[in-house]
Amino acid sequence: MKETPLSNCERRFLLRAIEEKKRLDGRQTYDYRSIRVSFGTDYGCCVVELGKTRVLGQVSCELVSPKLNRATEGILFFNLELSQMAAPAFEPGRQSDLLVKLNRLLERCLRNSKCIDTESLCVVAGEKVWQIRVDLHLLNHDGNIIDAASIAAIVALCHFRRPDVSVQGDEVTLYAPEERDPVPLSIHHMPICVSFAFFQQGMYLLVDPNEREERVMDGLLVIAMNKHREICTIQSSGGIMLLKDQVLRCSKIAGVKVAEITELIQKALENDQKVRKEGGKFGFAESIANQRITAFKMEKAPIDTSDVEEKAEEIIAEAEPPPEVIAEPVLWTPGTAQIGEGVENTWGVLEDSEKEGEDEGGSDEAVLPDDVKMDTAEVSNIGSQDAPIVLSDSEEEEMIILEPDKNPKKIRTQIVSAKQEKAPSKRPARKRKKKRIVN
Numbered sequence: 142m143k144e145t146p147l148s149n150c151e152r153r154f155l156l157r158a159i160e161e162k163k164r165l166d167g168r169q170t171y172d173y174r175s176i177r178v179s180f181g182t183d184y185g186c187c188v189v190e191l192g193k194t195r196v197l198g199q200v201s202c203e204l205v206s207p208k209l210n211r212a213t214e215g216i217l218f219f220n221l222e223l224s225q226m227a228a229p230a231f232e233p234g235r236q237s238d239l240l241v242k243l244n245r246l247l248e249r250c251l252r253n254s255k256c257i258d259t260e261s262l263c264v265v266a267g268e269k270v271w272q273i274r275v276d277l278h279l280l281n282h283d284g285n286i287i288d289a290a291s292i293a294a295i296v297a298l299c300h301f302r303r304p305d306v307s308v309q310g311d312e313v314t315l316y317a318p319e320e321r322d323p324v325p326l327s328i329h330h331m332p333i334c335v336s337f338a339f340f341q342q343g344m345y346l347l348v349d350p351n352e353r354e355e356r357v358m359d360g361l362l363v364i365a366m367n368k369h370r371e372i373c374t375i376q377s378s379g380g381i382m383l384l385k386d387q388v389l390r391c392s393k394i395a396g397v398k399v400a401e402i403t404e405l406i407q408k409a410l411e412n413d414q415k416v417r418k419e420g421g422k423f424g425f426a427e428s429i430a431n432q433r434i435t436a437f438k439m440e441k442a443p444i445d446t447s448d449v450e451e452k453a454e455e456i457i458a459e460a461e462p463p464p465e466v467i468a469e470p471v472l473w474t475p476g477t478a479q480i481g482e483g484v485e486n487t488w489g490v491l492e493d494s495e496k497e498g499e500d501e502g503g504s505d506e507a508v509l510p511d512d513v514k515m516d517t518a519e520v521s522n523i524g525s526q527d528a529p530i531v532l533s534d535s536e537e538e539e540m541i542i543l544e545p546d547k548n549p550k551k552i553r554t555q556i557v558s559a560k561q562e563k564a565p566s567k568r569p570a571r572k573r574k575k576k577r578i579v580n
């Protein structure tokens with residue numbers, strides 16, 4: 142995990158705010174961020190939001206062979222994934238030290254604490270047991286991943302329902318949800334992790350640190366506890382020395398927070414079960430607030446149309462009457478008239494852009510100078526006599542015609558090539574240089 146280090150100014154600002162018992166999000170020292178739990182359409186799918194930290198939990202099951210040393214116990218498997226979608230600092234394709242530490246802490250919190258009765262997952266001793274897999278995906282990272290992940294894991298396990306099975310001899314029958322109701326897991330207690338961050342070598346303490354507070358903390362203490370105040374696991378990291386009184390103080394705070402979170406989880410599970418029984422709408426789409434931009438639906442507002450006519454008459458009565466002005470016809474020419482406000486008729490009048498287009502089109506025509514016109518006239522007069530006239534298809538601009546019997550005359554003609562006729566140039570034709578040939 143490659144994080145962008147904080148500048149010295151930011152570190153000093155955060156540490157000074159912590160010394161003054163102030164937090165960036167306005168919380169007090171021991172306050173927890175708001176927790177929101179929403180369930181998907183399938184059993185065992187949930188999203189837990191701890192402030193801006195979001196974790197998706199999904200539970201699945203499969204019939205597998207048991208372990209050799211535990212032939213009558215099911216298998217629990219936990220997997221937490223940190224993707225770049227949650228934070229750009231997470232590296233894809235490899236397990237970081239943070240990911241390994243979080244996975245181990247989850248296994249100690251949920252599996253080693255025996256919160257789930259694994260013996261109830263046995264179908265046939267030594268042959269078939271249920272393997273429960275809990276996949277956790279971090280959707281957004283804003284600090285305190287372990288607390289959000291532990292809540293998402295236990296909520297998904299409580300919400301999950303496995304298919305019912307029956308055993309007759311060596312035959313195992315698996316029933317679909319339409320044939321038999323799915324069976325919930327046997328859960329003894331709900332362990333929940335609570336994190337404490339220490340600053341200035343243990344002088345200052347914060348509950349539920351966010352992402353920026355985690356960057357400047359000196360140590361972290363995680364306590365996993367259930368509502369019966371039973372400590373399931375405890376872990377300290379960061380290399381700071383904690384006193385016994387500090388650990389006891391943190392355990393008391395954790396007991397209060399765990400009781401509040403457990404009550405919130407139970408209420409969320411009861412509400413979801415109630416909605417499913419009543420046949421109401423449920424799922425992630427229904428959990429989105431209608432007031433937000435990302436809402437999928439809008440509530441239909443009833444409109445009363447009983448007194449529309451009365452209101453329309455009142456509006457017409459209160460409105461100002463239109464001015465009594467009758468337009469006089471304008472006689473332009475005999476037999477024509479215009480009725481209206483007397484504005485000049487612009488029908489057929491060219492706009493400025495059209496006029497410019499016409500001017501450009503007119504300028505495209507080749508302009509012949511006066512000398513060229515005179516030369517062509519001379520050629521026509523000579524052609525009336527019986528003098529020989531030579532025509533050429535070449536692209537030369539000038540040609541000389543010689544008469545054998547008479548004195549040679551200087552005659553200049555203008556030959557326009559076929560290419561120039563097809564693509565007339567926009568520039569006016571320049572006057573041709575006159576060449577005199579003296580015989």
